[in-house]
Amino acid sequence: MSDGKQQRSSVDRIKTGSFERRLSLTKAGLLAGTRLASSMAANLFSGKEAREQKHRQALSREARFLVDQLGELKGSVVKIGQVMALYGEHFLPVEVTEALHTLEDRTVALEWPVIREVLVAQLGEARLDQLDIDPTPIGAASLGQVHRARRKLDGRELCLKIQYPGVGAAIDSDIDAVASLLKLARLVRVGPAFDEWLDEVRHMMHREVNYTLELETTQRFGDMLRADSRYIVPEVFPEFSTRQVMATSYEPGLSVTDPEVLSLPQPDRNGLAIAALELFLHELFDWAELQTDPNFGNYRVRKTDAGIKLILLDFGAVQKYPAQFIKPVCGMIRASFERDLPQVIDDAIQLKFMKREWPESVLREFGEVCVAVLEPLAREREGLPETALNALGQYRWKHSDLPTRIAKRAARSAFNRYFQIPPKEFVFLNRKLVGVYTFISVLDAEFNGAPILERFLRRSAKD
Numbered sequence: 001m002s003d004g005k006q007q008r009s010s011v012d013r014i015k016t017g018s019f020e021r022r023l024s025l026t027k028a029g030l031l032a033g034t035r036l037a038s039s040m041a042a043n044l045f046s047g048k049e050a051r052e053q054k055h056r057q058a059l060s061r062e063a064r065f066l067v068d069q070l071g072e073l074k075g076s077v078v079k080i081g082q083v084m085a086l087y088g089e090h091f092l093p094v095e096v097t098e099a100l101h102t103l104e105d106r107t108v109a110l111e112w113p114v115i116r117e118v119l120v121a122q123l124g125e126a127r128l129d130q131l132d133i134d135p136t137p138i139g140a141a142s143l144g145q146v147h148r149a150r151r152k153l154d155g156r157e158l159c160l161k162i163q164y165p166g167v168g169a170a171i172d173s174d175i176d177a178v179a180s181l182l183k184l185a186r187l188v189r190v191g192p193a194f195d196e197w198l199d200e201v202r203h204m205m206h207r208e209v210n211y212t213l214e215l216e217t218t219q220r221f222g223d224m225l226r227a228d229s230r231y232i233v234p235e236v237f238p239e240f241s242t243r244q245v246m247a248t249s250y251e252p253g254l255s256v257t258d259p260e261v262l263s264l265p266q267p268d269r270n271g272l273a274i275a276a277l278e279l280f281l282h283e284l285f286d287w288a289e290l291q292t293d294p295n296f297g298n299y300r301v302r303k304t305d306a307g308i309k310l311i312l313l314d315f316g317a318v319q320k321y322p323a324q325f326i327k328p329v330c331g332m333i334r335a336s337f338e339r340d341l342p343q344v345i346d347d348a349i350q351l352k353f354m355k356r357e358w359p360e361s362v363l364r365e366f367g368e369v370c371v372a373v374l375e376p377l378a379r380e381r382e383g384l385p386e387t388a389l390n391a392l393g394q395y396r397w398k399h400s401d402l403p404t405r406i407a408k409r410a411a412r413s414a415f416n417r418y419f420q421i422p423p424k425e426f427v428f429l430n431r432k433l434v435g436v437y438t439f440i441s442v443l444d445a446e447f448n449g450a451p452i453l454e455r456f457l458r459r460s461a462k463d
Contacts, residue, residue: 078142079208080171080178083201092188109140115147115162122242131240133160139297143167143209148250157250158237161211168209168244175202200424204292208316211246217315218248224287225312230275232302232311253300253311257442261301266446268308272301273397273445275310277452280436284333285456288326292428293317294435296442325351325425334457336374337450341367351426365413372409375402376437377449390446398441 084092085100092100112135119128132150139146144163151158179198182188207213215236222233232251240247254261262269276299283290291298293314300311328347335343344367348354354366375384376395388400 080175080201080205082142083204084178092182096182096188109137109145110164112136114165115145118162118165119160119245122245123240127240131158131160149247158240159234159248159250160240161246161248163209163211163244168206171205171209172202175205197424197427200428204317204319204428207319210243211241211316212243214316214318215241215246217318218246221312221315221318224282225279229306230271230308230310231279232309234311234313251300251302251311251313253302253309256296256299256301256439258301262443264308269443270445270447272308272310273440273443274447274452276436276439277449279310279312280432281453281456284326285330285460288323289318289320290429290432291315291318292432294431294438296439299439319425319428321425321429329426329429330460332370333374333453334460336367336371337378337453337457339371339380341371344370353426369406369410369413373402373406376400377453379450379454392446393448394446395448396444396446397437398444403437 081100085097115137116135119133130152132152134148137145137147138159144161144167147160147162149158149160150156175198179188183190188194215238218234219236222235225231225233232253234248234251237247237249261272264272280290291312293316295314298312298314300313302309302311328350332344332347332351335341335347341364345354345363348366348370349356354363371378375388376397381389381393385401385405388396388402390396
């Protein structure tokens with residue numbers, strides 16, 4: 001904890017009163033904004049470099065202060081802050097997103113008597129009596145916690161995901177309060193794009209607390225992937241599920257970053273990485289429905305006699321996308337793969353990334369960056385650094401240094417002066433793409449993605 005106090009392992013309540021929370025956040029935002037303005041005024045006559053450095057330090061200090069206030073309130077406020085840390089890079093200073101990332105360490109469990117009250121209210125004593133539930137949670141997050149259970153009838157092991165009382169009802173007021181806090185503290189670029197993005201966060205949060213919807217989504221993904229033995233999707237148990245409680249099969253496995261996983265033979269790690277990539281391409285090209293949360297906690301790895309399996313957990317952040325968005329996105333991928341710059345540009349304009357009246361040189365540079373982003377999935381190999389390929393000519397995702405090279409090229413590019421804030425849908429899609437690349441890189445996989453992407457492109461061309 002930043003204040004040096006010992007963090008409790010559990011609490012007996014979460015403050016969800018709208019007035020109480022809004023008052024706390026409003027006071028914090030006003031205080032941070034006043035101090036930031038005072039700092040800027042005090043530095044007015046400093047040199048440019050010293051002034052910028054002091055401003056960054058002040059931003060970082062006030063961001064940490066505000067994050068401390070969010071962490072104290074817990075519940076959906078913490079989740080909102082976490083979402084903003086992941087998806088707010090287009091609206092928030094880097095000092096703010098860095099501070100918001102620390103909210104991931106602020107979640108604590110609710111004590112068992114409080115959780116049991118939720119279960120009684122949602123399921124009733126009769127259904128609860130069919131289960132033996134471990135009162136110690138196996139996981140706690142900002143919106144709820146997970147307990148292992150055993151069905152007395154047959155000994156089947158289950159997971160119960162239980163939503164904290166009141167957090168669902170507090171989402172709208174909490175989002176408004178957090179947005180007001182950021183505006184009062186002068187930590188956000190205010191405008192229509194920010195408001196539109198905030199509405200997308202609101203929609204995402206409401207989906208995450210709708211466990212009935214998540215149960216249906218989990219079932220649907222299980223059905224879609226049933227024929228592919230590489231994936232394990234938990235079985236759902238509607239008889240023990242409600243809008244605020246979700247019961248699935250308990251699926252043990254290793255974390256993606258577990259040393260045992262990272263030391264698997266290269267072919268096994270390649271197989272896991274390919275499974276993750278193909279899942280993303282299925283979501284994009286076949287289903288128009290993506291799990292947008294890149295958290296590695298949503299995946300587990302299981303070693304079996306039949307091979308290495310990828311366990312898929314938590315479908316609360318799955319989003320469906322309309323054809324008018326998915327079609328040009330897939331078109332950009334196809335055009336980048338085929339190095340068709342005019343088509344990349346046309347699709348980007350359709351997605352409102354760019355405007356037709358921009359200089360031709362800016363449009364072309366943007367198209368070329370899009371082609372470069374697709375490097376791991378490209379057929380062409382010219383211009384790759386030596387570290388990008390192994391002795392067999394396979395792409396080395398971790399050692400290619402692609403993210404750094406793309407970032408440097410974008411920083412030097414003239415299109416940064418013209419570039420618009422991307423559509424709200426693409427903010428989440430982009431985070432998913434970065435998550436997939438990171439997943440593959442962490443596994444230190446080495447394989448060529450072109451044949452995989454080409455297979456999806458051929459299939460989509462027939463539809």
